[in-house]
Amino acid sequence: MVPSVSQNHYQVLGVAPTAAAAEIKRAYRQLVVRYHPDKHGGDVRYEDQFKAVAVAYGILGDPGRRATYDFQLAQAARRAEELRRQQQHRPAAQHVYGVPMPPPAPLRTRPPAGSRERHYQRIPRQRARFTRRDWSLTVLLLLGITLFALAVKVTMDRVTANSNYEDGLRAYGRGQLAAAYSFLEETLHFRPSYAPALRRLAELELLVNHDPRAARADFQAALLEPQSHRDAADMLYRLGRCETELGLPRSAEFSYTRAISLDTALSAAYLARGKARLLDLNLPGLALADLSHGLAQRQRANVPTPWAYVQIRGLAYTALGRYDEARAEYFRVLQARPRDGRTHFLLGRLAAQTGNKRAACEFYRRALKLGYEYARTAEESCP
Template structure:
């Protein structure tokens, strides 16, 4: 009979690793082929000892080998039990109580005739009727299954849209504009009324791609999507402000005016909307006094909040004051603009125009030359006219 690895090394299955190692060293020394002149019998034994030690010295391989031995032992035991049962059992004959050991069976009546043997009682089959109650029950079940399917699809679409939107937010924060737009497109393909995704894609198209037409479409869709929801007022105000900026950039001042007014109705602390409405009223609608009121109100809000006023709005406020012939106030406003950016060509050009309006041509030409040096095209033309 073939031996297992424990029998080859001469150790019990519970032997520790140290005993297995000592047994291997002893047998390897005794059975080494060099000590027996290359005898094939000893060579085979030496190989078996080496293989057994390779398995039992590795804890993982030993555990797997022990499991295989247990399985083989269990199968052998089951086979032995089955063989013993088959050998000890023979054909069994059932005998009724009180039946004699020998002799023909007793009959209590004559055998049944053919008509009796083939008699079957026929039960009339009842006709199945599908009544009105059954119809409504089936119809209700079909409707429930249909509604469940629709609800499951809506829920899964919302989950997928939210996952894509979260990935888009991450890509947008990292400055990965193309990836952010792709993820937003995926989110909107699952749920075209996802207001947050529409707002973010509009912002990306407005600020990064400078596609004002597409950005305006996204902002309008976001407003429609939020029409039936509890939209936070500041968020809606900022959305309307961005919509107004798109409309102003598309040379639609009346639509921009309406969007700015709606934004300020929702949030009167939105300084950016005051400034943008003032710029739109001055440059496009030619409403100087309302424009100046908006520009000063927005600048005051930013100043109280400790936030810087954008340079373009300071320039616009100065232009409104100059248009109203309030030259000293205009000059003071332009000086504030120069403090934030001393060599801005547009501010220098506006100071030159203001000096010309007050009859100081020399100072005007000096401002024009500084603006031309800064690279402002209108200042270059005005400086050339001074020579």
């Protein structure tokens, strides 16, 4: 049965036709409690109202049935409106209270205008004008598109760079140094300031290309980026080695000192600085302190002794005139490496400095026999 416009289920529940489902449910619960027959001694009037509330909620509480009901309400309202308009616009001959209405007066109009009386005017085309607001919106749109494109590019560059870096590390670990170098160069193409890639590339510049100048530039660029103290100390140590090869002893000493200030356990930096101070800067006292500290650190860490630096410490003792300690250092090296021609040559020089020319010549001959050609010039002066 189609409901009438004057009374409908929304009115029964006391809610608006636009009420939400939660509001309909709340109204239903309140009315059920109010009109329940048990509260009114079985009064028929409340029973009818209770049933009407239940029927109304059964329709409005279901979304599908409610939509159908709303459509029927709209149709009923439309028919009622049409009926009202028909009653307001009755024909002129219709009887009102049994008295015929007078006929309507004829509508006086003139004949239609001819073509000559009609004037057609062309509507001028208006040029579109951009307001300040339009320009602002356009600029903001272009700016947003540009920022979005940049964000996408940066993200894709970062992803590509990370992938190339991982491939480079794997190639580095497998000993494929040329492939690793290529991957790392690709990484820096997409992320020019990526410190880990700069560091590895600098190491390969020394291992593959033997180019300390390029390695130095890469290490310096990597040090501009934030990183841990240990990584920075290691790179400063390697930077100092590059500067030593380039003949920049003062810069090398400064780099080693910075590395030690960041990581006091970096024995390699102490040894390298001691070597530079002795051989390049002629500072045997400071060199001896660095060499002794570095060698002691290696001994405490139970790592193999770098015998080349023990020889250099012997040179420091010799430069300071502490010949017995220098000789002891050289013999320590000979115990570990008895066929080291350079150690025999150093013992020969030490013997010559202390006036034992016979022993010096014997050590020179041993050095030559072991293949140390630098001893030939000294041996030629022997009888």
